[in-house]
Amino acid sequence: MNKKATLIVHSGDLDKVYSAFIIGLGALSMGMYVSMYFTFWGLERLKKGKLDSAPLSRMNMFGLGRWMIRRKTKRAGVASLDKMLKGFVGLGGKILACDMTMEIMGIKKENLRSDVINDYCGVGTYIKEAMESDITLFI
Amino acid sequence: MAEIKVDCINETCPVPLVETRKALRKASKGDVIEVRGTHQASKKEIPMAVRSMGLELLGIEEKDGVWSIRIRK
Numbered sequence: 680m681n682k683k684a685t686l687i688v689h690s691g692d693l694d695k696v697y698s699a700f701i702i703g704l705g706a707l708s709m710g711m712y713v714s715m716y717f718t719f720w721g722l723e724r725l726k727k728g729k730l731d732s733a734p735l736s737r738m739n740m741f742g743l744g745r746w747m748i749r750r751k752t753k754r755a756g757v758a759s760l761d762k763m764l765k766g767f768v769g770l771g772g773k774i775l776a777c778d779m780t781m782e783i784m785g786i787k788k789e790n791l792r793s794d795v796i797n798d799y800c801g802v803g804t805y806i807k808e809a810m811e812s813d814i815t816l817f818i
Numbered sequence: 819m820a821e822i823k824v825d826c827i828n829e830t831c832p833v834p835l836v837e838t839r840k841a842l843r844k845a846s847k848g849d850v851i852e853v854r855g856t857h858q859a860s861k862k863e864i865p866m867a868v869r870s871m872g873l874e875l876l877g878i879e880e881k882d883g884v885w886s887i888r889i890r891k
Binding site: 701704705707708709710755756757758766769770771 | 828829830831832833835836838839840843866867870871
């Protein structure tokens with residue numbers, strides 16, 4: 680049976696969401712099953728049109744840091760978050776949205792990217808998946 | 819049996835690994851996939867992925883900074 684990785688994406692910062700997608704894509708590419716749970720600030724990134732409109736976790740400097748990182752990633756030929764999300768879904772990765780976060784933050788289903796979200800669920804689903812996983816990360 | 823070519827020249831992490839996986843998913847059993855690229859870490863990581871998926875690594879070559887990895891599904 681294939682091995683499994685389960686990632687919690689709690690952070691919504693650009694750099695951390697990048698890390699999450701690179702790890703998720705890497706695990707899929709190595710032949711693993713991968714689920715990514717978006718919760719709290721992470722779920723903000725799944726709002727329509729908000730995928731890469733995020734600050735950096737450090738040295739954001741009112742957007743200057745973010746602008747510099749974007750320029751550098753583009754120059755280094757790093758794929759965009761949008762391309763990574765498409766690749767993740769295309770390779771069979773699962774995207775799950777935390778329904779409690781939606782309630783607390785007042786996020787409606789129609790404001791989220793339902794085209795990529797497989798399910799809306801709670802902590803029980805995560806624990807069940809994590810129990811069967813070989814890797815689990817909280818980002 | 820088809821021979822599939824994947825061009826990842828000048829692409830960086832994780833694109834070569836991901837494109838290899840995409841091609842492998844699309845391929846039928848017995849097909850040969852040839853990936854070409856310049857990202858050095860991927861030259862080591864693609865064979866790791868091939869082994870962890872239990873596929874056959876046919877060969878790795880490198881010439882003028884461009885490597886080529888052949889895999890049989």
